[in-house]
Amino acid sequence: MIVDAILSPEFLNAALRATTPILFAALASAIAAKSGVINMALEGILLFTALFGVIFSSAFQSAWLGLLVTMVMGGLIGFLLAFFVLRLKTDAILAAIAINLIADGATILILLAVSGDRGISSSINSIIIPRITLPIIENIPFIGAVLSNQNILTYVSLIMVVLVHIFLYKTPLGLQIRAVGENKDAAESVGISSDKIRYISLTISGVLASMGGFFLSGGYMTRFTTGMSAGRGFIALAASAMGGNTPIGSFLVSLLFGGAQAISNILQLGTLPHELVQMLPYATTLIGLGLYSYSKMKKRQRLTGK
Amino acid sequence: MSQIVLQMNNIMKIYPNGVVAVEDVTFELEKGEIHALLGENGAGKSTLMKVLFGIESPENGEIILEGTKVDIKSPLEAIKKGIGMVHQHFMLVPSLTVAENIVLGVEPKKNSLFTDEEKAIELSKEIAEKYNFEIDVREKVEELPVGLKQKVEILKALYRGADILILDEPTAVLTPQETKELFIQLKKLKEKGHTIIFISHKLDEIKEICDRATIMRNGKGMGTYQVKDISTAEMSKLMVGRDVVMEFDKKPVQLKETVMRVRDLCVTGTTGIRRIDGLSFDLKAGEILGIAGVEGNGQGHLVEVLTGLSDKYQGEISIFGKNAKEYSIRELRDSGMAHIPEDRMTLGCAKDMNILDNMFTNQYHKPEFSGRVLLKNKKLEEKAKELIKEYLVKCKSYKQNVGMLSGGNIQKVVVAREFSTDPKIIIANQPTRGIDVGAASFIRQRIIEFRDAGCAIILISADLNEVLELSDRLAVIYKGKFSGVFSNVKNIEEVELGKYMLGIKRDDNLEGIIYEQ
Structure with a gap:
């Protein structure tokens, strides 16, 4: 029964939708990781930008202008993290934890100040990014039902997989990012400023994550609710790590986690206790990471055993 | 041109x-x-x-x-x-x-x-x-x-x-x-x-x-x-060549029991190159075995396996008659091994901790210094003061961070720690490198005292002065093998020694490096 449900085009359509925010954040994580910094602040950035999306789209009464400003804000948070880590020499993990904790409290405070409510942004008339149907594709059986009628940002996220891939592997800046992440000394010995590269990477990382944040409250849902990022930033970290920090790999693993999220959404309607069902995406992540580490360990053993 | x-x-x-x-x-x-x-x-x-x-x-x-x-x-x-x-x-x-x-x-x-x-x-x-x-x-x-x-x-x-x-x-x-x-x-x-x-x-x-x-x-x-x-x-x-000749008073060597026995030791480096290539030797209590050689000829790998820091080797090492692989590093140390590492800043000390903390890293767990739960701080302080005095460590107090001291004084802290456990085997790797003459001669004097008291010592050094003055037996290591062994250190010509160190000359007959089969 569940298998039938999973193979239905409706489910796959929902899975793709659930994948979108994770995918944006996973791409953000991949770029940061390629430059040699783990961006653990993704969770906080998602939450912040989910709120900013609601506020700015309402302020401009335009979803697109709201998205643009939200992306700038996301970039700023990424830049701020870089500033803490590179200039003030804070530990990257600690700085990220600080940003995540601040996000928890500050979003509630800002929401309260703007809307007078501390739980949900119902009183803000925010504008969301619409869904669109794809001409021609929508008429293909099965595939049409899966791919068409998605949010524009879902399509953008898929395009981003390609763009980030091109950026990392086909441009000089991408080459330098990878060089800095892999051997900082080598990059510096030929005159590349590793700090500069990391500032750029973390800023781009923030911008990408902010698109995921905007989607959460302006596409996936139509409102901001407190804590709505719900661990997706951390799931994305796992996704990009398991995907070898490549855009394509991150995409594939994000699909898996998005799928788990979608299953959990469906099962909540059933008879299983919903606490158990809600655990699914996180349990999938944990099991996925475990299997990934195990296979890596085996590979290492094979290599050293020689 | x-x-x-x-x-x-x-x-x-x-x-x-x-x-x-x-x-x-x-x-x-x-x-x-x-x-x-x-x-x-x-x-x-x-x-x-x-x-x-x-x-x-x-x-x-x-x-x-x-x-x-x-x-x-x-x-x-x-x-x-x-x-x-x-x-x-x-x-x-x-x-x-x-x-x-x-x-x-x-x-x-x-x-x-x-x-x-x-x-x-x-x-x-x-x-x-x-x-x-x-x-x-x-x-x-x-x-x-x-x-x-x-x-x-x-x-x-x-x-x-x-x-x-x-x-x-x-x-x-x-x-x-x-x-x-x-x-x-x-x-x-x-x-x-x-x-x-x-x-x-x-x-x-x-x-x-x-x-x-x-x-x-x-x-x-x-x-x-x-x-x-x-x-x-x-x-x-x-x-x-030698710069200054220093003389130490050394009593004639008095060999006691064998404490370390190494046979056909081989260590392969990460790049697949043999770093130690079939070394065999014995070490008896009461002697200093010098190992001379230009750095990078396997000394580091030898020390690593002898002190238990690595167990990736082939061949046999037995310490106090027991296979070295059966010891954990703490057991090895508790049974009487001391190690003065080559690089005092990476292996020798924690530079952001104070002198006292650094002096007891190898024995804070002993009942003498620790109760069931808490450290006996009074005891530690007393002992630290004692050691600072004994080893002439120039510092403000035992609370000073080790990283603030000069190289020679840092080395003295390391040596004080290693020597204060009443060791039976000392492995000293470049014990006086980069430190001033006074501190160096102090440390050398100490090494001799321990030898006279019946401690077995392996002295690894690129400093010819040091190995020639201190060693009772001297082996030269070149590319992971002993290229020569001298039982009568006093008669070695330094130019001759240089030839062994640089691999120009090598003996196939390494008589005197092992005592009994």
């Missing part, structure tokens, strides 16, 4: 911890020569070159390049001025291709946005062909053998227009065949007008390809010579 391209005059470099790495050295380079910079590890060769390449700034002295005085503040400036350096540890990005590594930082562009991969490959091929380097520029660097990686490094420097090429111990990681190939390449580079600085301590190699040699010892210049006019024996004497 004799146009001078580079002069480094009266260069002085003192590191923040007070070590004088280079002292008033003058170095001169003629266009188109291969110039050897010769000296033992720690003699200051690398530091001198780091000054030239802009990695270290000198306290004193001037650099004159092509007749104009220059101030090189960073490697980037050095590169722009036509100086290239091939580091001992390669500065390559493993997952990138050869071509990508070569153009990194100065990538050719396409549509001003994308990397022009075709162009990068083309340019890399061009430069490789120009200098007859056989290499597939599309291959990933991580898949290349070491010899080829080095070629990539050289090509990288040439691509950036290096006229002067500094090679830091280029043959250290190469097989004999790769070395041969490298030398052919270097000669070609020379023909094309490049000037090469060849840092090494291998005399036969210098004889083979160098025109002139500048010799360094203990941070000082020992002169520049035409290689064809100087014999290897003379070079080795200049390189490792």
Whole structure:
């Protein structure tokens, strides 16, 4: 029964939708990781930008202008993290934890100040990014039902997989990012400023994550609710790590986690206790990471055993 | 031929911890020569070159390049001025291709946005062909053998227009065949007008390809010579000769029971090269076994396996009659092993902790210093004060961070800790390197006292003074094997010893290194 449900085009359509925010954040994580910094602040950035999306789209009464400003804000948070880590020499993990904790409290405070409510942004008339149907594709059986009628940002996220891939592997800046992440000394010995590269990477990382944040409250849902990022930033970290920090790999693993999220959404309607069902995406992540580490360990053993 | 391209005059470099790495050295380079910079590890060769390449700034002295005085503040400036350096540890990005590594930082562009991969490959091929380097520029660097990686490094420097090429111990990681190939390449580079600085301590190699040699010892210049006019024996004497003769009162050796027995020990390094290659020896209580040798001939790996830091070895090590693999490091230490590590800053101490904390890292768990839950701080403080007094550690109090002390005093803290446990075996690796004469002679005196009290000691040192003065038996290690063993240390000629250290001479009969089969 569940298998039938999973193979239905409706489910796959929902899975793709659930994948979108994770995918944006996973791409953000991949770029940061390629430059040699783990961006653990993704969770906080998602939450912040989910709120900013609601506020700015309402302020401009335009979803697109709201998205643009939200992306700038996301970039700023990424830049701020870089500033803490590179200039003030804070530990990257600690700085990220600080940003995540601040996000928890500050979003509630800002929401309260703007809307007078501390739980949900119902009183803000925010504008969301619409869904669109794809001409021609929508008429293909099965595939049409899966791919068409998605949010524009879902399509953008898929395009981003390609763009980030091109950026990392086909441009000089991408080459330098990878060089800095892999051997900082080598990059510096030929005159590349590793700090500069990391500032750029973390800023781009923030911008990408902010698109995921905007989607959460302006596409996936139509409102901001407190804590709505719900661990997706951390799931994305796992996704990009398991995907070898490549855009394509991150995409594939994000699909898996998005799928788990979608299953959990469906099962909540059933008879299983919903606490158990809600655990699914996180349990999938944990099991996925475990299997990934195990296979890596085996590979290492094979290599050293020689 | 004799146009001078580079002069480094009266260069002085003192590191923040007070070590004088280079002292008033003058170095001169003629266009188109291969110039050897010769000296033992720690003699200051690398530091001198780091000054030239802009990695270290000198306290004193001037650099004159092509007749104009220059101030090189960073490697980037050095590169722009036509100086290239091939580091001992390669500065390559493993997952990138050869071509990508070569153009990194100065990538050719396409549509001003994308990397022009075709162009990068083309340019890399061009430069490789120009200098007859056989290499597939599309291959990933991580898949290349070491010899080829080095070629990539050289090509990288040439691509950036290096006229002067500094090679830091280029043959250290190469097989004999790769070395041969490298030398052919270097000669070609020379023909094309490049000037090469060849840092090494291998005399036969210098004889083979160098025109002139500048010799360094203990941070000082020992002169520049035409290689064809100087014999290897003379070079080795200049390189490792003794400065001052110190005499210690030593009682005649009184051998007791065997405490360590090593048979056919082999250690393979991460690169697959045998670092220790079939060593056997015995060590008895009451003696000092000196192991002399130029650094990097397996001493580090030997110490690692003897002290239990690594158990990746073949062969047999037994300590106090028990297989060494059966001991944990703590059991080994509790049974009486002390270890003075080669590098006091990485293995010897925690520099951000205070003297007291550093003095008891090996015994804080003992009932003498710790109750069931809490440390006995009073006891620790008393003992720390005692040790500071006994070992003449110059400090404000035991609360001072170890990192604030001078090198010699840090070493004294390490030695005080290691010697305060009443050890039965001491493994001392370069116990007096880089510290002042007073501290050094204090530590040596202590080592002798312990030997007289019946402790077994392995003394590993590149300092000939030290091993000749202290050892009861002396073995010379060369490329992971003992090249010679001397039971009568007093009669050793230092020039002779130098020959063993540099692998010019080696004995097959190592009589006296093991006591009984």
